[in-house]
Amino acid sequence: MSENFALMKGNEAIAESALRAGCRFYAGYPITPQSEILEYMSDHMAERGGVFIQGESEIASISMLWGAAACGARVMTSSSGPGYDLKQEGISYLSSYNLPAVIVDVMRYGVGDGEITEGQDSYWIATRGGGHGDSRQIVLTPASVQECADLTCLAFDLAEKYRTVVIILSDGGISQMIEKVVLPEAKEHDMNKFDWAIKSYKKPEEPKVKVTNLDRSMDYAEYDQMMRTKFKTMHENEQRWEEFMTEDAEFILVAYGISSRVCKSAVRLARKERLKLGLLRPVTVWPFPAKAFEKLTEQVKGLATVEMSLSAQMAQDVLLASKHRFPVYSYLTSKYVATPKGIVEYCWRALEGKEEELEVY
Amino acid sequence: MTVKKTKPSMINQQVGWCGGCGHGIIQRLIAECCEELGLAEKTVQVVDIACAYWSIDTLNCDGIAGPHGRCAAVATGIKKMRPDANVYIHAGDGCSYVIGLSETCYAAQRNVPITMIVVNNGIFGMTGGQMNLATTLVGDRTVSSKNGRDANIAGEPFDFLNIISNYDIAYAARGALYDPKHINETKKMIKKGFENQRDNKGFSIIEILSPCPTNWKMTPVQAMEKIKNENEKVFPLKGYVDKGGEN
Numbered sequence: 001m002s003e004n005f006a007l008m009k010g011n012e013a014i015a016e017s018a019l020r021a022g023c024r025f026y027a028g029y030p031i032t033p034q035s036e037i038l039e040y041m042s043d044h045m046a047e048r049g050g051v052f053i054q055g056e057s058e059i060a061s062i063s064m065l066w067g068a069a070a071c072g073a074r075v076m077t078s079s080s081g082p083g084y085d086l087k088q089e090g091i092s093y094l095s096s097y098n099l100p101a102v103i104v105d106v107m108r109y110g111v112g113d114g115e116i117t118e119g120q121d122s123y124w125i126a127t128r129g130g131g132h133g134d135s136r137q138i139v140l141t142p143a144s145v146q147e148c149a150d151l152t153c154l155a156f157d158l159a160e161k162y163r164t165v166v167i168i169l170s171d172g173g174i175s176q177m178i179e180k181v182v183l184p185e186a187k188e189h190d191m192n193k194f195d196w197a198i199k200s201y202k203k204p205e206e207p208k209v210k211v212t213n214l215d216r217s218m219d220y221a222e223y224d225q226m227m228r229t230k231f232k233t234m235h236e237n238e239q240r241w242e243e244f245m246t247e248d249a250e251f252i253l254v255a256y257g258i259s260s261r262v263c264k265s266a267v268r269l270a271r272k273e274r275l276k277l278g279l280l281r282p283v284t285v286w287p288f289p290a291k292a293f294e295k296l297t298e299q300v301k302g303l304a305t306v307e308m309s310l311s312a313q314m315a316q317d318v319l320l321a322s323k324h325r326f327p328v329y330s331y332l333t334s335k336y337v338a339t340p341k342g343i344v345e346y347c348w349r350a351l352e353g354k355e356e357e358l359e360v361y
Numbered sequence: 362m363t364v365k366k367t368k369p370s371m372i373n374q375q376v377g378w379c380g381g382c383g384h385g386i387i388q389r390l391i392a393e394c395c396e397e398l399g400l401a402e403k404t405v406q407v408v409d410i411a412c413a414y415w416s417i418d419t420l421n422c423d424g425i426a427g428p429h430g431r432c433a434a435v436a437t438g439i440k441k442m443r444p445d446a447n448v449y450i451h452a453g454d455g456c457s458y459v460i461g462l463s464e465t466c467y468a469a470q471r472n473v474p475i476t477m478i479v480v481n482n483g484i485f486g487m488t489g490g491q492m493n494l495a496t497t498l499v500g501d502r503t504v505s506s507k508n509g510r511d512a513n514i515a516g517e518p519f520d521f522l523n524i525i526s527n528y529d530i531a532y533a534a535r536g537a538l539y540d541p542k543h544i545n546e547t548k549k550m551i552k553k554g555f556e557n558q559r560d561n562k563g564f565s566i567i568e569i570l571s572p573c574p575t576n577w578k579m580t581p582v583q584a585m586e587k588i589k590n591e592n593e594k595v596f597p598l599k600g601y602v603d604k605g606g607e608n
Contacts (some may be wrong), residue, residue: 060467063435067427067434067436067440068438069438198446201403202423210417210424211424211425211426212425213410
């Protein structure tokens with residue numbers, strides 16, 4: 001127990017847990033606020049016998065990842081904001097051949113270069129199919145340093161289970177926060193156990209692996225069906241969420257990551273003011289936890305997302321998951337972390353009909 | 362005396378390249394070198410998704426086709442995780458010197474012990490014959506430079522091996538395919554590249570002047586003549602770096 005107990009930043013917890021989950025290849029490029037992941041890997045990867053590469057670009061880094069993942073290794077890269085844009089090519093390729101890989105996006109605020117501070121800018125790009133689209137990746141959203149550790153381990157296991165890219169969608173707040181954490185037990189990964197991986201030696205009569213865009217060992221229709229079945233299975237089996245005081249709630253907040261932490265304080269504050277507020281916190285944002293919304297009854301007068309972005313991004317998923325059964329609002333705090341007081345005041349205004357419902361455009 | 366030339370057993374399928382294309386010769390030289398050095402069973406091919414892609418089904422070894430231009434980075438990832446494998450790249454000049462210039466330079470800068478074989482045919486073959494910024498000669502007509510490449514608009518082509526000679530790498534050389542003598546010399550270069558990798562001596566790059574009769578709109582013989590009379594003047598056939606010494 002004691003050797004697994006640590007006080008560390010969210011970013012460091014992700015890096016250390018990745019190593020303990022058997023990650024033996026990391027390539028990345030510095031960008032704030034994810035650089036501690038790269039720095040931690042540069043410091044500790046060699047102790048585990050793995051390979052750390054400081055890449056010449058985000059694109060080169062994820063291309064190296066494509067090669068290492070094809071060898072059956074557990075691999076990870078990380079980025080943020082405009083750096084995450086550049087990862088899309090690799091995410092698309094990894095997804096096309098169903099290679100397991102873990103990609104960390106430590107979100108910040110703003111379009112273009114934006115700001116280096118916390119934000120939740122990348123929800124859409126992370127959840128809508130990486131690269132130029134038409135694929136799905138599991139997206140996990142840690143809301144504490146402990147979850148940075150736990151979800152990183154889970155990410156590697158899910159990546160291997162479904163042969164998929166798993167995205168850890170963190171944010172500048174969670175990444176820089178220092179908290180206590182119980183780290184997972186270290187384990188080794190056997191990169192030779194897969195029949196789909198590139199090996200160092202093969203006899204002439206052995207079947208060979210051809211890692212390409214699309215899996216050309218089957219025809220297009222078969223490939224499409226295989227992918228659709230995989231996406232559907234992940235959607236059915238991997239929805240994760242936390243409910244906080246939702247049983248008797250008349251109004252429910254929906255938030256993830258740094259925003260969800262403030263929402264818990266807001267729920268407690270609201271209840272002092274006799275507003276029965278609850279929080280539904282998605283832990284996976286793809287698959288979006290639609291099952292959590294199925295249970296909600298007419299006792300709920302409305303739902304409000306709390307997001308640190310310019311646009312109401314997750315709110316669209318809430319609208320779909322709740323099947324338009326409730327009014328949906330969005331409290332958007334952009335560059336600034338919401339305050340409990342601000343959230344509660346917004347909820348009162350929404351209940352009094354003084355806030356506009358979400359309009360999708 | 363009759364000499365029977367047998368096909369390398371690594372080649373197990375027909376290739377898909379156009380008639381008169383140099384890629385097929387290069388493919389055969391690669392297979393011959395791998396077999397002669399006893400490396401066939403350890404070989405992993407990294408091909409670009411342009412014309413070199415045709416070779417992925419042709420060779421009986423593990424293979425991977427990366428995103429366009431990223432071959433050197435993909436090969437780096439493989440070699441780091443499978444250091445005992447014989448990892449080679451078969452890619453064009455668009456992949457290696459244009460969109461993937463950075464990836465090529467940094468695989469060299471890290472001196473990763475891989476063998477990179479670059480096909481310099483002065484054109485974007487797979488996409489229908491557009492100008493290649495790095496290798497299309499000034500004056501050459503392509504579908505994106507219909508009046509001939511104008512240096513005032515598109516700049517001059519450049520000799521990448523001159524640039525890479527400044528890096529701490531094992532080997533850089535340029536060969537051609539327009540007669541048996543040059544094919545044999547090119548084969549020696551490719552072999553040297555594989556030997557360097559086997560002996561862990563560092564990064565080797567072999568560039569090969571190769572004809573593209575389809576997009577040059579020439580006969581195969583005219584295309585070979587053009588390489589000999591024009592391209593070779595800008596891209597000289599020689600060794601640039603050889604730090605590997607005797608293998």
